[in-house]
Amino acid sequence: MSFDKVAIIGLGLLGGSIGLAVQEYLPQVQVTGFDADPKVRSRAAERKLAQTIAASAEEAVADADLVIFCVPVGAMADAAREIAAALKPGALVSDVGSSKQTVTRDLSAALPGAQVIPAHPVAGTEHSGPDAGFATLFQQRWCIVTPPADADPQLVTALCDFWQALGAKVEVMEAEHHDHVLAVTSHIPHLIAYTIVGTASDLEQVKRSEVMKYSAGGFRDFTRIAASDPTMWRDVFLGNRDAVMEMLDLFLTDLAHMREAIRAGDGETLFDLFTRTRAIRRGIIEMGQDDARPDFGRSDH
């Protein structure tokens, strides 16, 4: 089975990219989009992020076989309630949120009886809004599908096929495991980046202009991550609180250990860690998940 009509609720970076990717890679599929913000709808129509930009969420989901919520995870429940009456019986409801346990709970509660299979394409940039999307965002990126225990296997397969058609590599796992994996690979890195950029903004010893000027030594990479969408990220931390706290505490323990090594002048402990971490970098490059060029090819030399 496959989908004839897809509705996208929320036309920011992810929703817009899905709309463009469907038109590019699944031209036989009809795609409708809606965003609660009229300015976003108007820009989405100009950029043709979907074939039809509907004036209401209900209108967007009418006759859709697949509805994908692309809103911050804290807004899923309200967005789902809005379409409850208009949802076609048997339609599949999915999303792109970065935390999966709370989203599964919220979508299922808001749409009783609906087929809910959450998903999370691990792809993005630091830009957001209707101008940020592009059709190739999902190419060679992973999409994690987290079916509830009672999900219809045919629908799971159909959703996996859909994401593969958009260029993604698909992995199926439990929502709880997803939340642990993403806490470490994405949520904690964002929390740390936001925090150090905040710390650096408020120093007495060093001026903010100096922090910006000399940022090429490592800091600027953190500022890129810390430029991500604030609403989305607030919701991620609140939505994945338990796994984030668990991973954060492991990190804090390790950081305290490094602090002690620096204080004690223990070069061996530092050197051991700094050597160990190179293996993971190599693995990521071998897996095609990053660019081996220095600075990701920032400088052309």
Added chain:
Amino acid sequence: MSFDKVAIIGLGLLGGSIGLAVQEYLPQVQVTGFDADPKVRSRAAERKLAQTIAASAEEAVADADLVIFCVPVGAMADAAREIAAALKPGALVSDVGSSKQTVTRDLSAALPGAQVIPAHPVAGTEHSGPDAGFATLFQQRWCIVTPPADADPQLVTALCDFWQALGAKVEVMEAEHHDHVLAVTSHIPHLIAYTIVGTASDLEQVKRSEVMKYSAGGFRDFTRIAASDPTMWRDVFLGNRDAVMEMLDLFLTDLAHMREAIRAGDGETLFDLFTRTRAIRRGIIEMGQDDARPDFGRSDH
């Protein structure tokens, strides 16, 4: 005044890049290089990182007006002692190390009576060794010069001119201030990146292969930073211990505050920080210190 002959001690990323840049942008200047590792010397000769690759440090510095140490900051004292007898009277001694107070102390102690003016080009990539250097590394990057109080102003000017000729923008400041600035813009980001990559390697809940697979959500940027040269970075943390500890403790206080906000479900505190941090990113892009393309142009779209 300007320099007729420059000697580079240490032919890794920085030393090699200086050698290539001198040949490219200051073709009238003679440049000699030396590295303690014979394999590095042989590769440096193949890549022509300097006009002459000397067989000893003493031979490299003979007749040089400017000697630049490009070795890990913990190796400066030994490297300086090795050339003490061969150093031309009046020659300027400088370096490229990432911490300036300890380097000033070490070079001055090892070379009594010599003119020592340390410097730090804030430029680099995650690669190291004699294959990593390139002539344009310093273009549009800052070079911080930290003259001791009694430095000869003419030599300070000559060193600033030298770095400008290689494409750098030069700023003069006190070594102590440099060490605070770099602690926040470079050293703490590296320490955090190394630590989180280490934490992620050892998890019980999440496999290492999963960490690599799903690294596109933020983690991979940290792995790039954590792939930097281990010896160099061990020495940086030991050499700039006081400023690093001071900044690390500020960061830890802020992180504890964010942890508490997540625990308490305080979305407002999270949202406030996540909004504030965007301004610094904008400043960095306006200053030309980073690339505004999503993912630094990693994906070509």
